[in-house]
Amino acid sequence: MEFIISGQAGVFASLKPAALYSLDGEAPVALKGHNLGLAFHGCSDTKRIAVHSVDQARRECELSWAKDRSLRCILLFLDPTEEPSDRLEFAECAEELIRDFSTRAFLLDQLSCSPLPDLTDFTLVANIKTSCPETWSILDEVLANQPIIRTVSEALQNKLKEFLDDPKQRAAMFDALTDVGAQRSLVEAKRANSPQTDMIVLRLIAQFRHIEGSRGLIEAWTAGMRSTKRLSPTTIDESEDEEPDNRVFGSTALGGRKAFEQAMKQQAAIVAKLRSRDLEGARRFVDDLVAAQKLNSSPEHVGKSLSRLSHEAKELGVPELQIEWAELAVKANPSDPVTFAHLADALISAFRFNEALAAIDSMKSLGASLSAENARARILRMTGRLVEARAAYRAAAQAHMDEPAVVHSLAGAAEILRDMNRYEEALAEYTELTETYPLEGTIWCGRASVLMDLGRFDEAISTFRISETHGSALIPKNGTATAYKRRGEFTKALKLFNEVAKEFPNDPVALCGRAEIYRDQGNFEAALDDYRRARDRSPFNPTPIIGVVETLKELRRFKEAGDVLQSAVRDFPLHAGLASLRAALLFRQSKYEEALQAYDHLIAQFPFHAASRKNRADVLRRLGRFDEALHAYDSILAEAPQFAPAKLAKLSLLIELHRFDEVMPELPSGQPKSELDWKFYFLKAVAREAQGKHALSLFNNGNRNAPFAKQRRLFAAALGRNKILHGQISKSLKLIRSQEGEISNVIWLHALAASGRKSTAKATFEQIVSNEVNASIIELSKEIASRYNIVDFPSSKSREWIFATEQRELLREAAA
Structure with missing residues (x-):
């Protein structure tokens, strides 16, 4: 479907049939085709788009409207002829639009293309620093850049007049450069004395190569800004050839x-x-x-x-x-x-590495040595050869330090430190890179991701926002959403993932991120739908397949999960995540010896895969080989002290072994935020209870406030167990939220049996023993059913054994 949209007019029109739509949701107005132009008379931002539906056209028009209104509000805020109170309201309106529609990048592009008028009044800018921080930040940057903006703008206007005789052509070229942020990129590079100016010019030449004479114009315009090196398109890295937005395809x-x-x-x-x-x-x-x-x-x-x-x-x-x-x-x-x-x-x-190597050889023979070396390092990384990969990236950087694209080698080397779980070292390298390459959005994204790994979510979110101002919004938006998700702010995370999915409906990161939120909320079917959608739209990406298998595993559909996984392993034989998932599926089915062998084989190929090493230690724990498990956890933490899952599992085992003196100093204080925080908080509550100390307030806090459904069920189950232990059976029934395949289901059985609800208890028991594969859970369920005469066979364990085993299973599930 083809539409014409205008943010200035706040309307959009379909071409066939000709109809005019408004953003307020009113019914469309039928028009004669020749009258369509009247609806957009006087608008300078009209554009023709091809979309899939009316709703999609409405969203595009709404975004265009928000961009136009936010720019108007900022200009009116700076207008000295307006009343001061009105100007402050304009700033508030701009702030709301910037936050709701992410118009920051657009505003910086527009406000950096020409200097502000001489009569602009800046006196109220300081007044909005607290009330309108986004608006203030934009204006602060633009005002600081005014001398450079004037220089860049005047140089462009002079060259447009020199190269293009037609005023309409000059206006079209100026608007096109503004739309891709050309002026802003050069202003920021000039202000930072950045070596990236040559790279920016190369990108512009590539983006506008279809317009006759554009290269000469761009080179003449930027002659005084770039280095004296000869511009060569072969210095463009494969991942940075051109930005996708506003690229043109057409005939010369x-x-x-x-x-x-x-x-x-x-x-x-x-x-x-x-x-x-x-x-x-x-x-x-x-x-x-x-x-x-x-x-x-x-x-x-x-x-x-x-x-x-x-x-x-x-x-x-x-x-x-x-x-x-x-x-x-x-x-x-x-x-x-x-x-x-x-x-x-x-x-x-x-993952077609052998075929890729032939293309890499051709790149090198044609002079793109740096890009070729980066690509080889990338293959080493993806096949688990991390030490070799980091060395390859660093060697490439050392050999090509004078090329702008060397930033990708340096970033690759830093990213491998993340793969090795050496987060503090990775953060140090990324921080240094942001100082050297302050205009590279990918570097800021890398730094933000490490901050997220370290649990420093506020810093991560603010750093992702910086990245968004220096390139495409896709990665930083997904990153920000992930940060919100990991600290349990699901509403904010879903809003951002939905925005990305609307703009990039095939993006697997947004679809999988949304699915993970549904899983965290306990909505497994919705999660499965999104994972499958992502898999179908990204058939060469194994991440959605991992999500499908994990969700099927939680739904206890093991046969289906195994079939999906078997097919995926054939397609991606060198993917560590899929291989690890195969071992995890064996572990979940209590096939511990087979799982141990699978993990040994995987770790031999991917020695830095810390998650698999931690899971292998969990298998040793299930086998009762506690000393070996503790040694394995310690080995991981010696190499990667920030790898929290290993620390969590170790502390859980130490609590099980009643080695409390080693545990309590390691448990964090304060209100939890992330899912890991809540897991550590749960261990703290169980450790206190196991020592006979007051823990009810901690269990109650988790039951009420943990945003993660699985964590809430753990807290509720532990609280329900405590009530049963103290004879408060009716209260336990009100608290427990049972889930098949979890310890909560067994404690629910315990509460039903203790309350005398034999028929319901018997049905629950039969469901557990017919579906459960964990031998410990089955034994515990049988002892509960036997003690309360739910089944007709004698109990062989004590009441204390039942409560101790429940506590042990709670600890193990918390650390899984």
Whole structure:
């Protein structure tokens, strides 16, 4: 469906049938086709879009409206002719729009393209620092940059006049540069004395290469800003070739404004097909585009278009076309290293490493040595050879330190420290990189991710926001949502994941993130739907498959989980997460010896996979080999002291062994925030109870306030057990939230049996013994049923044994 939208007018119109829609949700108004233009008379932001539905068009128009209104509000706030009280209200309106619609990047782009008028009044800016921090932050940055903005803007205006005679062409080129943040990027680089100016210029040349004469204009405009090095497109790293937003695809047979408009129309049509995963439609549109270009352009030009489309398919989550178009690009243009870089990237992402190596060899032979070395290091990382991978990244950086794209080598080396769970070292390297490359959004994202690993969520969120101002919002938005999710703020996290899913409907990170929230809330079927949707839309990404298997495992659909996993392992034989999941499935089915062998095999291949090493220690614990388990936990913590799951499991085992003197000093104080915090808090409560100390307030706090459904069930089960222990049976029945496959179900059986509800207790017991595979749980259930005469066989254990075993299973489940 094709629509015309305008944020200035706050309306959008369908073309067939011709109808006008407003943002207030009122019924559309039918129009004659020739009257459509009247609805947008005087609007300078009208654009034609291809979308899948009216709702999608409405969302696009609403975002355009928010951008327009937030910019107007800021300009009115700076207008000295307005009343001071009105100006403060305008600032508040801008603040609300920035927060609700994430218009910060747009505003910085628009406010950095030209200097503010001389009559602008800045006197009220300081007044809004507390009440409107986002608005203040934008204005503070723009005001500080005014001298540089003036220099960059005047240089551009002079060159536009020199290169383009037509005022309309000049205006179109100026708007196009503003839309991709060209002026802002150069201003920020100039202010920071950053070496990234050359890289920015290369990106701009790549983005506008379809417009005749654009390279000469861009080089002349930036001549006084960049280094004296000769610009070479081979220095562009494969992951940073061009930003996907506002890229143009079109024929070089047209020039100036017509070429730009035609290219934008073709891009919108292809992007719409990619977003809806209409693979055949996207192929058809690209075939038409390539056919047209072959009539008017060189094979080199066709190859570059296909290469950019391959990158676009990657950004929009369509890996099948990413590979397909990258292969066509290489055939059309076998002399361009960037096309081989895109092909190598696509093949590596699909775990087709042997094929990728051939493309990497071609990259190197064509002069893209740094990109080739980074790609080889990436393969080493993905196959678990982390020491070799870090050495490869560092060697590449040392050999190419004068190239702008060396930042990707340095970031790769830092990221491997994260893989090794050496978080403090990774943070130090990322922090140093942000000082050297302050305009690189990916570096800020890496630093934010490490902060999240360390549980420093507030710092992580603020750092992701910095990243969002220096590139695409996709990764930082997903990262911010993940931070909110991990500390239990599900409403905020879902809002961000939903925003990403609307803009990038094939993005597996957003879909899987949303599914994880549903799992944390106990809504397993909804989680399964999103994981499967992500799997179907990202068939070369194993992460959604892991989510499907984990959820099926929680639903105790072991046969189905095993079938999915077996197929996935065939497709991704070198993926550590899938191999670990196979061992975990064996463990969950109480096949401990088989699980131990599976973990040994996995760890031999991926020695730095700390999660698998921790899970192996859990198997030793289940086998009663406590000293070996403690030694294994200590070995992990000696190498990665910040790896909290190992610390949690160790403390849980020490409590089980009643070694409280070693436990209590290690347990954190204060109100928990993240899921790990709540797990440690639960251990603290159980440890206090096991020592005969007051613990009810801790159990009650967790039962009321833990946002994670599984944690709440643990607290409720422990609280219910405490009530049974003290003869308060009716209260225990009101507290416990049973879940099949968890210790809560057994304690629920205990409460039912102790209350004399024999028929319900017997049904619960039969369900447990028929479905449960954990021998300890089955034995405990039988002893409860026997002691309360639910079944007709004698009890062999004491009452104390039952309560001690329940406590042991609570501890083990908390550390799982």
